[in-house]
Amino acid sequence: MKSRKVSIVLINYNSHQFTYDCVDSILDKTASVANGGVDYEIVIVDNNSVITDYEALKPIVSHSPAGGPRIQLIRSRINLGFSGGNMLGVQLADPTTDYYYFLNNDCVLRTDVCTQLATFIDSTPDAGLCGAQMFAGDGSRQVTFGYLPTLGSKILGHGVVRSFNPALYPSVRQVYTEPLQVPFVMGSTLFVRASVFNLIGGFDVAHFLYVEEEDLAKRLLLKGYKSYLVPQAEYIHFTGQSTTRNYDIEKEYYISLFHYFRKYHTWPERALFRAYYFIKNGRKFRRDPIYGRLAWFIGRGSPMRESLRYRQPIR
Incomplete structure (x- = not known):
């Protein structure tokens, strides 16, 4: 059986220590191909951090042990935002990859997420995108998916529209133990089938910081591919480490x-x-x-x- 190739794309913006921790968790949790895991690479995009943060990040390319995955680092001379930064990472990724995994750098994996999500998509023909269950740094379970914005949901509220179409509006607060089709997955963990991601042209880079995940899920859905939450796969997200609210x-x-x-x-x-x-x-x-x-x-x-x-x- 052909080994599955996953290209993991991380964006660093003035948060190099989080990037190191994220990479360490990937190396620690992802099984080798010989042990049933995936063949993977890590592409890190520095999104025009201050020079001291970028210099501190440079040694990460040799962080992988001998025989481990390739780690690449590229620095953008301008902040490309979420979509643009990830698309720069895609250009460095192996063009024959089977899956892209867009993972926030302020995340650490709790399970072998790459293998779990690749296995799920392999067995789910209509899955274009899926995500793992998110936890906060204190271990509490977090909301991992959301609803595409519609007039009905905004005017009437999600509770009302859910009563008419529960399949389209599953409860974000419920604890799920089996994979579930969802409207969209939070952008901190987007595991995408490369063939359909390439087909639609990837992220819309007009989105600079927000709504990228809704747009991606919507465009995949228009092509007949659905989004799923796979709760058996788990990660921790230390939210908001690169963005200050103002x-x-x-x-x-x-x-x-x-x-x-x-x-x-x-x-x-x-x-x-x-x-x-x-x-x-x-x-x-x-x-x-x-x-x-x-x-x-x-x-x-x-x-x-x-x-x-x-x-x-x-x-």
Whole structure:
């Protein structure tokens, strides 16, 4: 039987120690081909970190033991965001790979995730994407999937729409012990069938920081491939290690969200979405003025020209 090849892509941004810990967990948990595991490589993209962080990361290419997987490191001279950084990693990956595993660098594996997810997709013809069960650093089980945004779910609430179509809106809080089809998997762990990922052109790089996983799941679904949670595979995510929340970051979410709406929803639907999010943020402006600013930004149409991607020079 042909060994399955997995290309693991990590993005580093001013967090080299997390990257080392992530790579160590991959090396520790992933079984060798001789023991039924997968053949894998690790591609690390430094997304224009400060030079001291990048220099500290350089020795990681020799971190693999003799006979272990190849580890590559490339530095981008500009921050490409989540989608662009991962697509740069794809270009360095083995073009004959069977699967891409896009894993946040602030994660560590608790089980042999690569082998488990590859085995699941191998036996599930309609699976285009799957993810492992996420845990927090304190060991608590975390929400690992979400719902694609629809007008019904926003206006009526997920509880109401779930009562009409429970298969489309499985409970995110329930503990699952068997694989489950889900709308989309959280972006910290995206294990994708390479053939269909290549077919759709990979990530939409217009998404700089957010909504990449929703967009990827939607495009795969349009090609007939579904997303799954595989709870037997487990990982820990030390969330938010590379991104500091502020007004510009909050704006970035709505830039990506409304890019998604422009791709998949009609003009009247987009107008209703804009009204919904304008009111949602506007009602909270007394709690924090940032919400008033976000409401005004949404009212102006969440223009992509104000994305952080256009506010950085090439170093």
